[in-house]
Amino acid sequence: MSEELNTSPSKPSLDTGAMAVDALARRRVLLSGLGKGSVVLAAASVPMHTLASTSTRCKTDGHTGQVVWATVSGCHSAVGSRIPADTPVSQGYHCSHYTQKSCWPGYNRDPRKDTSCVNKKFNDIFPGTSDNRTCYDIVKNDSSSSSCRWVTAFLNAQTCVSKNYPYNSSEIVTHYRQAGSNGYPSRQDCESFFGTHMESCYS
Structure with missing residues (x-):
């Protein structure tokens, strides 16, 4: 994943017209690999947190014990040394x-x-x-x-x-x-x- 966090609000839609062909290819690899773990995410090298309004992380995942990005796609990637551990936590009500x-x-x-x-x-x-x-x-x-x-x-x-x-x-x-x-x-x-x-x- 990119070392640079996108902290500005962004629309969830994707401007595919502005994306390079290789970027689109990486996106397709990523989407087809959802649920297969962070190896696919690392290979795709796409900033998944750009699909949400803020760059935040979830509470520790009760299933894996990992801290993950607070986005639908980013939750498949654990927060590592490249992402600050003090990134704000996202939560919602049960x-x-x-x-x-x-x-x-x-x-x-x-x-x-x-x-x-x-x-x-x-x-x-x-x-x-x-x-x-x-x-x-x-x-x-x-x-x-x-x-x-x-x-x-x-x-x-x-x-x-x-x-x-x-x-x-x-x-x-x-x-x-x-x-x-x-x-x-x-x-x-x-x-x-x-x-x-x-x-x-x-x-």
Whole structure:
């Protein structure tokens, strides 16, 4: 990985027109190697943290004990000597946090003042799916589902700014809609990242 951190906000889309042919080739190698470990990442030599708004790291991965980049793709690469160990940590709430409606951003018991997505259907926020359950129903009653990972990520993107959450809500939706195309990771990789690394806080 590059020794230089990109700390400025960046859009998640990729300007493929400006990328050299060899850079595109490295990108394809990287994307095809997601989940295969840091060896592929090192070979690809692509700054994965540029797909998020900030250069941050996850808490130590409970599965491997490694500290990893707080991006969908970058989480496959351990933070080593080239990346400062004091890089800010990104965290988000566990989905159980949102079983209380009062924890939802914009929630108000008065429906006339409620601006939250408690009663919005999943496919209203994430189009292209047949899942028409309300977001609250998903979080409350189907916490192990892939839809719950996306709803939780969408909420965390709004409530966990102070916890250095690496994506904003628009980027979460874009990752869902563009998954597996235009240089974006698959939905499965996104869901694994959100569930394994970003639902680390319970209060």
